[in-house]
Amino acid sequence: MEVSDLRVALFSGNYNYIRDGANQALNRLVTYLLRHGAAVRVYSPTVAEPAFARNAEVVHLPCLPVPGRSEYKVPMMLPPRVRRDVEAFAPNLVHVSSPDFVGHRAVSLARRLDVPVVASVHTRFETYPRYYGLGFLEPAATAILRRFYRRCDAIFAPSESMAQLLRDQKMNWDVGIWSRGIDPDAFNPGRRDEAWRRGLGIPDEMPVIGFVGRLVMEKGLDVFAESIDRVARRGVAHKVLVVGDGPAREWFAKRLPDAEFVGFQGGGDLGRAVASMDIMFNPSVTETFGNVTLEAMASGLPVVAAIATGSLSLVSDGVTGRLIPAGACDRFAAALAHYCSDREARRRAGEAGERASRRYAWDEINQELVDGYMRIVRQHGEIGSGARRG
Known part of the structure; x- marks a missing residue:
């Protein structure tokens, strides 16, 4: 089987209307598949002005805004027109990227059409309730996820640590790796811009502790702020630079009144912002990979995570x-204070991180997932043929 033999129906709750690490990974994957001759059709909610240009045919799914997070849409159903569209496309693989309502319906449709289905895991949804005072729901959320992922032929995690957690949780018996890559042109130490820092009022010698990501509580904003308070109580000079936006921005800005908030940064601006930090602090436990961690490493920063x-x-x-x-x-405060106070320690850790980041090239990473695709399609055909012979 060749890559050009693949016909992939990709179901996403958010393919390109909000820019985040998961969506950028999916878009890079689709670009890679199309470049190698595969056929891809995407099923996702759409908006008039997406965060980045679509690179494939996208079929709109009916959706509702997430309560309290209206920037996100929840696809609600697979109407007859979409089911007919999937059948006409005749995929030989279905890929679901979110365990939402439509994800469940897409798995059922794949089963009815006798098409193998895989799922990619992009975040630890089962941990979200704890950040909204609903931690008692975590076991139920885990059980729902287990039911969803076990109906798939295979699931793919972005890191070995996440894959092992999924195995321990018995989410599926076939757990592969679809890692994440880095664009070395966008993220490298050379993107550091002292003039840009000065424009924010940051002295050249002031160590900068950075945060990058959506400003939502599940990113560990409370832990970040408390740890920064404790760095300050140690009398360690520092500045906090926050890159990103989101519904918790007002809370975070009140909690860290001396921090610099520069909002959403994309493309070259994001690379400049990250490289202009001195330490990346990522207290979140919800990521399955941690794109911002890899971007910081590629930019030559030590990471406290x-x-x-x-x-x-x-x-x-x-x-x-x-x-x-x-x-x-x-x-966390002790580690941050160490790197703020010791320039040589920052340099050694940053150089080591930059070297380690070179292992993550997008084409090689996407080819590993495509190899997994083809294995699943072959296995499904062999099992189907065996069943029919029997």
Whole structure:
């Protein structure tokens, strides 16, 4: 089987209307598939002004805004017109990227059409309730996810640490790796811009602790702010630079009144902003990979991160940064204070991180997933043929 033999129906809750790491990975994958002759059709909610240009045919799915997070849409159903469209496209593989209502319906449709189905795992949805005072729902959320993923022929995680967690949770018996890549032209130490820092009122010698990402509570904003408070109580000079936007921005800005908030940054502006930091601090435990962690490493920054899926596969503790137990604010503060105070330690860890980031090239990473696609299609055909012979 060749890549050009693939006909992939991709179901996404958000293919290109909000820019985040998961969507950028899906778009890069589709571009790679099309470049190698595969046929791809995307099924997703759409908006009049997407965050980035579509690179494939996208069939609109009916959706509703997420309560309290209206920028996100939840696809609600697969109407007859969409089902007919899928049947006419005649995929030989269905890829679902979110365990939402339509994800469940897409798996059922694939089963009815006798088409193999795979799922990619992009975030730890089961951890979200704890950030909204609903931690008691986590076991139920885990059970729902298990039912969803077990109906798939295989699932793909972005890191070995996340894959092992999925195995431990018995989400599926076939767990592969679809990692994430880095654009070295966009993220490298040479993108550092001292003049841009000065424009924000940051002195050249002031160490900058950075945050990059959507400003939502599940990113660990409370832990970030508390840890920064404890760095300040240690009398360590520093500045906080926040890159990103989201519904928790007002809360975060009040919590960190001395921080510089520069909003959403994209493309070259994001590369400049990251490289102009001195330390990346990522306290989140919801990421399955941690794109911002890899981008910081490629930019030559030490990373202080929570011991969590994703960061465990990227950060080498004591070499490229520090891995700290989730929520351990005193230990986060100690690690941040160390890198703020020791320029040589920052340099060594940053150089080690930049070298480690070179292993992540998008084409090689996407080809590994495509190899998994073709294996699943072959296995499905062999099992089907065997069943028919029997």
